[in-house]
Each structure stands twice: as C-alpha cells, then as structure tokens.
Amino acid sequence: MARTETDRCPGVLAVHQAADGGLARVRLPGGVVSAEQLEVLRVAAAELGDGRLELTSRANVQIRGLDARGPRELSDRLFGVGLLPSMAHERVRNILASPLSGLDRESRYDVLPVAAALDRGLCARPGLAELPGRFLFALDDGRGDLADVRADVAVRAVDERSAVLSLGGLGVRVSWGEVAELMLGAAEAFLAVRDQEWRIAEVPGGEERILERLGLQADEPLDTSTTRVTAGVHGEALVVTVPLGSLTQDQAAVLAGAVGGMRVTPWRSVVVGVGVAGLEGVGLVSAPGSVWEGVTACAGRPGCSKALGDVRADAARLMPAFERDGRRVHWAGCERRCGKPAGEFVDVVAVGDGYLVDGERL
Ligand code: SF4
Known part of the structure; x- marks a missing residue:
C-alpha cells in the first residue's frame, strides 16, 4: 500500500502549526532525559510555549503554543544540551526501550545501552534520515511491556546472551552483540524495498524481504505475552503517573530535581529513583491504582x-x-x-x- 500523503510527523525543526500555535516534538530515545535536559525543556516550555510538557505514546516530549520565534530558539537550546544530536535525523529517532530496564528483577537484560548504541548508529548513517517519522524501533527487556507497541523492528530479551529480533510476526534468535547492527540493517533494507510506505507492515511481503536481505531466516516463535508497568516502587525505581500526560511547570521542576534525571514511559508516566520528594504535592501520583493510571x-x-x-x-x-x-x-x-x-x-x-x-x- 503506497502512501500518497506527505509525512507530517512533527519534530523540533519541522514544527506542526496547531490551532494553539507551533507544536514541537522532541525525540527521547529510550525515554531517557537527564535532569539538566529536563530543566532546559521546562524553561523552554515556560518561555517559548504554553508552559506544559506533554508526554507522548512513544515516550517523547512535546511543547505546544510556540510563537514565531519559538522553533529557532528552542532548537538552539536543545542542541546545547545534546537533545538534537543530528539535525537530519531528529524525526526518525523513534526508539522505545523498556523504561524499567536494568532497575528491577523483571529485567532480563539492560536494553538502555543498546538503545543508545542504536541511536548513535542511526544518526551516523545519512541514508537513514530518509526513514518515515512513524517508523518505530522497540527494545523490550524481556518483561513484555513493549510487546504490543507494534514496532517496525523489535527485539525482546531472552536472557543475558540473546534476544529475539522480530519483524511483524517473524522472529530470529540473535546475540546481543549484533542487535543494534541488525536493527539498523533492517531499517536500511526497509528503505530499499519500500515504495512510499511508512511502515514495514504496509510493504507487501516486507518482513520476509527484509529478513532475506539481512541473510536471516525466521526460526523462533514470538513471545507475545504482555506486562503492564504500574505506578509505584519497582526495585530501585519509582514509576510516577502524570495525569493526562501533561507536566505542569511545578511538576517538571520537581522531576528535574531528581538525581539522575528520569525516563519517560509510553504510558503517560515517568520513572525516577526511589526517594524523590514532593511528587504528590504537585499533583503527581506515585501509588498504583489511581484514577489517572492508564x-x-x-x-x-x-x-x-x-x-x-x-x-x-x-x-x-x-x-x-x-x-x-x-x-x-x-x-x-x-x-x-x-x-x-x-x-x-x-x-x-x-x-x-x-x-x-x-x-x-x-
Ligand atoms: S483525535 Fe484529537 S488531536 Fe487528533 S485530530 Fe482529532 S481532535 Fe485533533
């Protein structure tokens, strides 16, 4: 199914003009944002936008209400703290990773370093700047929290040594050492076999054709079991629900005070270290079962x-x-x-x- 529409996924450089002003989407591969970066985002939202930071279903952050000078000023500020490592690739850095990876006992493998390597590799390959803004990579640490995100290229940890690389319903057992390279190769192969499609699932026989180009054969049944990450303490981490995924200035300021920064989840919540104070006082929810969860x-x-x-x-x-x-x-x-x-x-x-x-x- 070839697309005829233009890919209008917003970014920081390609701001979407919404009814309430410019909308900029800042990609956060793995949902990872340092305390310094969050503070820059918070201040930018206050000075250039409507004051809020919106969390998205791909663990990114959006700023709304930008006026005409906003996009240029915002990109300068984000570049200064490493949130725009490649101008050409900014809209294609769509990488989800299990937000609790490496922080609790459910994590079979810490996929965050793999997500970072994937992001570096993506930005280092000029051809991959042509990926559609909807193309999605996902790295599941084995618990199944990303099993239903319908990524184009996904991996799910089996153990410390291996993972299952999946394209649609096809799975191949691979070692961790080759995961980032294979995911990048799958993205390149998608660009080679597609017409105007945005997603691998839209390309006729796309999954098979890409695996063939990679020299791989589907040999592994997919584990499709899913897990829900709830608010509350998980090992060393605290999952905090953000009502309707919209951070106020006060909420962002409290989170920016968290040592080690935070991870944005795809479920309108964030992960911080246990012991961050002042959350409930600004309307964030650190207990499971609230009316805002999910x-x-x-x-x-x-x-x-x-x-x-x-x-x-x-x-x-x-x-x-x-x-x-x-x-x-x-x-x-x-x-x-x-x-x-x-x-x-x-x-x-x-x-x-x-x-x-x-x-x-x-
Ligand atoms: S779903 Fe919501 S944001 Fe999307 S077009 Fe409709 S009103 Fe607008």
Whole structure:
C-alpha cells in the first residue's frame, strides 16, 4: 500500500502549526532525559510555549503554543544540551526501550545501552534520515511491556546472551552483540524495498524481504505475552503517573530535581529513583491504582481545530466517576483518535454533543 500523503510527523525543526500555535516534538530515545535536559525543556516550555510538557505514546516530549520565534530558539537550546544530536535525523529517532530496564528483577537484560548504541548508529548513517517519522524501533527487556507497541523492528530479551529480533510476526534468535547492527540493517533494507510506505507492515511481503536481505531466516516463535508497568516502587525505581500526560511547570521542576534525571514511559508516566520528594504535592501520583493510571487524551480543544470537545477538561471532570474494567482509557476529540494507546483500550470519542464510550453514549 503506497502512501500518497506527505509525512507530517512533527519534530523540533519541522514544527506542526496547531490551532494553539507551533507544536514541537522532541525525540527521547529510550525515554531517557537527564535532569539538566529536563530543566532546559521546562524553561523552554515556560518561555517559548504554553508552559506544559506533554508526554507522548512513544515516550517523547512535546511543547505546544510556540510563537514565531519559538522553533529557532528552542532548537538552539536543545542542541546545547545534546537533545538534537543530528539535525537530519531528529524525526526518525523513534526508539522505545523498556523504561524499567536494568532497575528491577523483571529485567532480563539492560536494553538502555543498546538503545543508545542504536541511536548513535542511526544518526551516523545519512541514508537513514530518509526513514518515515512513524517508523518505530522497540527494545523490550524481556518483561513484555513493549510487546504490543507494534514496532517496525523489535527485539525482546531472552536472557543475558540473546534476544529475539522480530519483524511483524517473524522472529530470529540473535546475540546481543549484533542487535543494534541488525536493527539498523533492517531499517536500511526497509528503505530499499519500500515504495512510499511508512511502515514495514504496509510493504507487501516486507518482513520476509527484509529478513532475506539481512541473510536471516525466521526460526523462533514470538513471545507475545504482555506486562503492564504500574505506578509505584519497582526495585530501585519509582514509576510516577502524570495525569493526562501533561507536566505542569511545578511538576517538571520537581522531576528535574531528581538525581539522575528520569525516563519517560509510553504510558503517560515517568520513572525516577526511589526517594524523590514532593511528587504528590504537585499533583503527581506515585501509588498504583489511581484514577489517572492508564488514562490518555488527545489535545482536543483548543489545541486542535478538528476537536469536537475539550477532552482534557472533560476527562479531568468525568474520570473520577468513570467505571474502569482494567483496560486503558483514551479520550479523543474526533475519530482520528490521535495518541491512542497500543493494545486494548476503552474508546471515548467526542461527537459534538457529548461522547461515545466504545460506541455507546456516555
Ligand atoms: S483525535 Fe482529532 S481532535 Fe484529537 S488531536 Fe487528533 S485530530 Fe485533533
């Protein structure tokens, strides 16, 4: 299926013009952000944008409400702290890694160094700047928290020595020493076999053709079991829920004080070290089972011109009384459902005079 539309994935240099001003998306491979980088992002959001830092379903950060001078000034600031290592590759650094990797007992292998090596390799290959902004790499540390993110190229740890590299439903057992190189090779092979497609799954026979180019044969059944990472203490780490994935200035300031920085998860939460103080006082949630856990929302009004409702305000008002059944909940201002989570979720969509919940009137 060849695409005819232009790839409009926003970045820092390619800012999207939304109804509330410029929207810049800052890629954070592995979700990793140092305390210094977070402080620069916080101040930039206050001085150049609407003050908030939005967490995305790919563990990136967005700043909204940028005025005309915002994008240039923002890119200068991000470059200064290492958040723009390659201008050409900034929109293709889409690398998810298990956020608790190396921090608790569920982690079979610390995939964060592999994610960093993958990112360096990506930025070092000029041809890979041509990847579509939607192309996604994922590194699961074995627990299965990224098993349902529908990455184009994924690996899942088996043990300290090996992992399963997967493209769609095809899996190959590989050693950790070759993982980064094979993931980069798969991305290059995708560019060689695609027409205008954005994802490997869109290319007819794409998975098989890419494995063939890599000289690999699918030989391993995929472990598709999934795990949900909940708020609370996990080994050396604390998972903190960020209501609706939108960090206020106060919240970002508290997190920027965390020694060692933080990791952004794909689930509107962040990982910090155990012992960070002042979280609940600014509205962050460090215990499991809160009404905000697993709840996401698109921009809605006034940020998006297509929105049929102020979904964030409505979600904030209605979630406390919302009946939960264990699934994630996503609020969307229209049927495009931007930012919807991977896997099953309760689908709440604005229809102009209210909301449909899984197709039924709220
Ligand atoms: S789901 Fe609709 S309203 Fe929400 S951000 Fe996307 S286009 Fe806008």
